[in-house]
Amino acid sequence: MGPLHIASTVKTPEIQFIADEARLVLSGRSIPENAVDFYRPVLEWAQAVPSDFKLTVQVQLEYFNTSSSKCLLDLFKRLEASDALEIQWFFDADDEDMLEAGEDYDHIVGVPFKFVEVDPEA
């Protein structure tokens, strides 16, 4: 399992694996027209995560389009085999759509989700 760092752009998120904290962080916005190409290296990285690796995935997205939504599901499903995976889904207070989006994944993926409400003013 190697390093992973993709810098953000106006339409794509920053994705970073922080190895010493065992955290994979996705932050920003994910609205590329074709998300498959963008997420390919992330999915390849996820393929190499050992099943006994204790990993925390933090999703801190402001927007994601439907093209990205399937890629996120692919990512969660690839990591689902890990015995010690937790997904932390961040959402801004008053952004009920983002909370519902996290609940949708929680419903589909067999991994514990933790919902973290963030005060956007803080």
Added chain:
Amino acid sequence: MSHFGQPHSVLYRKGDFQTCSMFTHPHPARAAHHVGHRWSELMAFKGLPTGQNLDGLLSSLEGLVVQRTEDRRVFRAIIECVQNLERHAAPDCPVLFKLMGRVVDGGPRFCIRSLNPIRTGDFDQVSQWISNYTELQHWASDALHEGEVDWRTLYRKWLGQPSRSSRGGAGLGWVSLARLSLRPPVLRIIHVGGEPNLFFSVEVACGG
């Protein structure tokens, strides 16, 4: 101050692009007077559906509509609508895009409309979409609670399916838009100058 009572410099800016025009109400003060219960045109765009033009449109629209966290809902709908244009509109013909707004019970409502020539060779596919979409509404109406279309259940079902469109879409766009909107989006083929165009309209509320 209402959501639309923001400085005119934000609500009514003009923009020029290489191959399109983007404009808003020519008389901001008059438009501001009418912002209320009646629809006011906030932005209109006519141009080729190139990545550059549509990125510029998205950027302008975000600044226009997202003034509170709750307003992200309408920008989410706008992203899907604009990216559908980039994916599916005929690339060498101008598309029309319009955003209108009004205030209902203290909360902003937005109407997003687009009209685009259908790509050569895509007519049958688009007709099939509309047929599927109509069927979906009937199917969903039968499957529901208390007469309301359960778009969320449909969205979850489709999200879990592995298929993708040939142009990178997730095949979730219409369901996603229906979920964000006040009522099912309107999707129909209109012939303009003898050419088939896809008309799309959706109305989104962003809280009070």
